[in-house]
Amino acid sequence: MWQRIRTLLIKELLALWRDPKSRGILIVPPLVEMCVFAFVATQEVKGVHMAVLNQDQGSVARDLIARFEGVPNFSEVRFVASEREIARELNSGDVLMALHFPPDFSRRVVSGESAAVQILLDGRRSNAAQIVAGYATEIVARFNFELTSQQNSVTPASVVVPRIWFNPNQQTTWNSAPSLVGILTTLMGLVVTALSVARERELGTFEQLLVSPLSPREIILGKTLPALLVGLAEATAMALVGVFLLRVPFTGSIFLFYLATVVYLVAVIGVGLFVSSLAKTQQQAILGTFMFMVPSMMLSGFASPIENMPVWLQNATRINPIRYYIVIVKGVFLKDLPAELVIANLWPMAIIGVVTLAAAGWLFRHRME
Amino acid sequence: MAVRLLAEVRQVTKQFRGNSTPAIDQLSLSIAAGEVTGLVGPDGAGKTTLIRLLAGLMLPTAGQVVVCGDDTQTGTNHLRHVVSYMPQRFGLYEDLTVAENLRLYADLRGVIGQPRDDAFRRLLAFTALGPFTGRLAGKLSGGMKQKLGLACALIHTPQLLLLDEPSVGVDPISRRELWRMVYDLVDEGIGVVWSTAYLDEAERCATVLLLNQGQQLYFGPPKELTASVTGRSFLLENLGHSRRRVLSRVIKRHEVVDAVIQGASVRVVIAADAPIPDVAGLGVPHAVLVPTAPRFEDAFVDLLGGGPKHESPLGQAPHDPLVDGAPVVEAIGLTKQFGNFTAAKDISFRIPRGEIYGLLGPNGAGKSTTFKMMCGLLRPTEGTARVAGYDLHRAGGAARRRLGYMAQKFSLYGDLSVRQNLEFFAGVYGLSRIRRRQATTRVIETFGLAPYLEQNAGDIPLGFKQRLALASAVMHNPAVLFLDEPTSGVDPLTRREFWLHINAMVEHGVTVMVTTHFLDEAEYCDRIGLVYHGHMIAQGSPDELKDAARSDDRPDPTLEDAFIELVEHYDRQPV
């Protein structure tokens, strides 16, 4: 039996590599995503244009504005002369944020009264706006600190001291590279499985396999093992790219990483097998994979925290294996995730894997008829 | 009587990028109005390319194509109004109903108003599709799709009608009806070009262009070509059970140009000016050589240089020889239901050791369902299928190890090399490493695959694909061979060679079940089972089946006549 499976495995890998179409899928998306996604998927806001309406004559306002100009995130500071101009700038989307200093601003500060600065934000890009508001808050807080210490020669009031664990410099790639490992491993696991069966059907060789001494179980194994191998290879390749090219640290256990990847791939391959049981052509397999991947990726916590979802949806994501895998991958890269936390995320995947593989295997055998 | 020329092809060559040989090489012919011009040749001969050139869908690399007075290079606009084209697979919109298809083509051709209603009425009657106007074109049978395709092409009155392999996969009755319709058209003065791989259809055309590998072998009336072998065709009769052995001996004679099995006899074509061969040395007493009328195929093979002359080295006994007299392949009451639809009902037959059994029948009538049940691809709703003594469903693995399978259209792994394909099949059938090497070497030599070993299986010529498919099926020396339309689209020489291999294996005890649409190929079988409407309506040797159609007006019926007679007889019976 093993010899037959090995023959099937060799044939699958050869066919996968030699068919220009599937070779395309193996190479192009990872390459493209590596170049694009790694740099694009950031929530840090840079290159912000801001507008300032300074109706004040004093130096305090000028000082504060200078602080903003000094921050690299703000690439352009435009001075406007009226509220209508602010409106125009904000409306047209040319600026994301605008500061409005009232005429009595500096006077109030100098006399020890509190003074307000209006900050207007473009809510159409509300996420970026909130983050930029955060930057502004930080800048103002630091300004306050200095003001108080200058003015009162007393130790100023406390400030909040932030400490950022695991990614102290808030580097984009440290977040996106582990996610990339997750995404591409998923893609490969799904696509290779779904394609291999669909291709066989399209070529007409599927009947050839069914008439041969191969048992249905051997055929399933022969179709899923290549996906496992390719998925592992992909995960390794992406991890290497992350570590050596993008300089993301890998702080955790390599063994746990591979263990988790294997378990995860088993779960994902089950889904791929399911899709391929339904698909009659390679193109249908691609569409089916796509239709599964987009929602499950988006609802996995990779794009936005699961805690932000409504409770009923959060519970629904418990059956999404990607959710657990992303946690492990990020943890293994950035947090040196201890074994018990890895295991805590591993066993749900294992269960999901067993279920999907069993169900898919049944459907597949049923459809082979 | 001057014949009006509709189209002229002048020294046309068509070279596709990336191919080393041209698809069409310096062809010249003319298409006349009021008659059927046949384009005959195997797959890859260039028929479709030529038709596309005539339709103006492609331009020649060299030479000129002039249709109805316009050179296709410059004037396709007028062309489109006077030419109708029916591509392979009929050009129908499967998601549209019959009526919607017709209406669309009427809109595209500008047929409106009263003439449109008249045309619809006439065409629906002509094609007998009246009761089916609301049915989706994708749900029609092969014959009906063919007729609908023709109706759409005839919404307007073309001067030239181009039909690309219109009779592929269609049952003989529908095929005859189609010819009848085409003759009617031709009587109206329309010129029809009909391309086909079936050589017997060539004889129905007024003029025939014989193509092989893009080159013109013959252009003219088919009768003239057939006449060129007058007096050289004979039938060897009274051969008993040794016809295959006789065949392999006869072809080695140097005066014999071609030899094939025809029913219980062997048909022989001798070289021009050769003496009549002597039957004494054949080792069969009572054998008689009887002259017979020549066939178009005889002339074709003669033109191609004659059939294969060597014996097949495939002479090894099966790996698990079965010595007892039990039938090797058995179908007992096979029935298959798909929901409400009964695809096959109570089909039974037995194939003893060393016999070639042919499963025949129109598409969609249960033949493929039966075949698949015998291969283990479909589970019968009722009944049993046994191969080599094992029940296919209870002892599937053991049964399948003993059978070899050749799928329709030679399903091969196109992206793998020839060698990789062979190694795959050897491995899957469980051959140990040593035996694998032996088997691969053996088939490479037998089938002459050496020049193509490292090329992708998808890129080799069709004849070699077929050889590779057969090679892959026999490496494990199976006791039973299932062949699904094994020679579709292949040229006659390759077909003959293929059957030499099969015959050699059968002589050593292999049992073969084959399905085919070539009725002359059905003659090679020992027995035939005809499946129609899900029932086995006739079983017997080819000659026995022909007896069903023998009558005083028709003393020498072909298998096609027999087929049609049997089917019509079945249809006439009260339900």
Next chain:
Amino acid sequence: MTASQYNASEDSDSWRAWWRRVRGLSRKEMIQIVRDPSSYLIAGLMPLVLLFIFGYGVSLDLRQVPVTVVIENTTPEANSLLRSFSNSRYFIVEQAVHRKQAEEDLLAGRVKGVITLASDFSDRLGRGDSAPVQILVDGSDPNTAGLVLNYAQGVWSNWLVQEAIAQGDLVPREHLLPIVYLEPRYWFNPEARSQNFLIPGSVAIIMTLIGTLLTALVIAREWERGTIEALMTTPVGVSEFLLGKLIPYFLLGMGAMSLAATAAVWVFNVPFRGSIPMLLAVTALFLLTMLPQGLLISTVTRNQFVASQAALIAAFLPAFELSGFIFEISSMPPAIRILTYFLPARYYVTSLQTLFLAGDVLPVLLPAMATLATIAAILLSLLVYKTRMRLE
């Protein structure tokens, strides 16, 4: 049958005939769309899934984020600060006495922030020393980390103001009051719901799917089935052929957009402050940039598998990642930012966000529409150039 009976009068060369052909082809295409399961999958199911995801699943806002406040020494000030955090709608607060457990929770992802008030917090406040409030966040999720920091800072500042006003004698005033404070106002999206900007953006993604993926697939399938070949031998010319395909998919796209927009407003409570004619105009222009892409892909590939891959990689992915709908364009590296100038989806996303949240802001909409029109013109010309009524 005689030839005269056959001779139906042919009207093939007038404008009426031209229009008849276009209409016949469009009708054929519409029938096929309705009877084809892929249409429902790509134009029906997928849009619903996308709306669902961006309506309920993806939210970039901070809401009910679990944090732990570690108070090493319980004092009234500490409790008061704790109460401020608890009352904030952004946080769900757990209290702890020791840092260790809280830090483990952070590592495991059970909480997203740990706010620590050291044991001498109140003392130092009272003395007028700097009494730091330490906040620890998980940097591997930068979005949440940044927002947690921002809001925590806000809670702290507000608490200082409150304390100074409410208990003026507790701590010397001038030590506490922040002199300068920010009054934030979010224009167009006062509640700062991320749904409000994600959902209009997802309409753009839906249009991309229909405009390129669906058209590329369906037409590649026609090539594979051989019906286009037959079509080419009829009097149909390039203009009729293209219009016969563009019109039905255009209508389908507009219909899908209307459905999606209606769902956005009625189901997901996204405001719509623009005008409907403007929405239709912008969508029409965007579709005119997407449809030629789909048709070009199918003409060039003539194969469903390659067509679907090409559509996904060349149209969908860029629309998803580079249009500014979910990732900020200004934060992208310069090379990629330049690329986005050529992406129609970018202009459509901006227009949609403006139309929904702001209204008919002409300085935004007119340049976007002009760019879309230009891109559409270029792509349509390319399409006409590449379409021939011959097989090669």
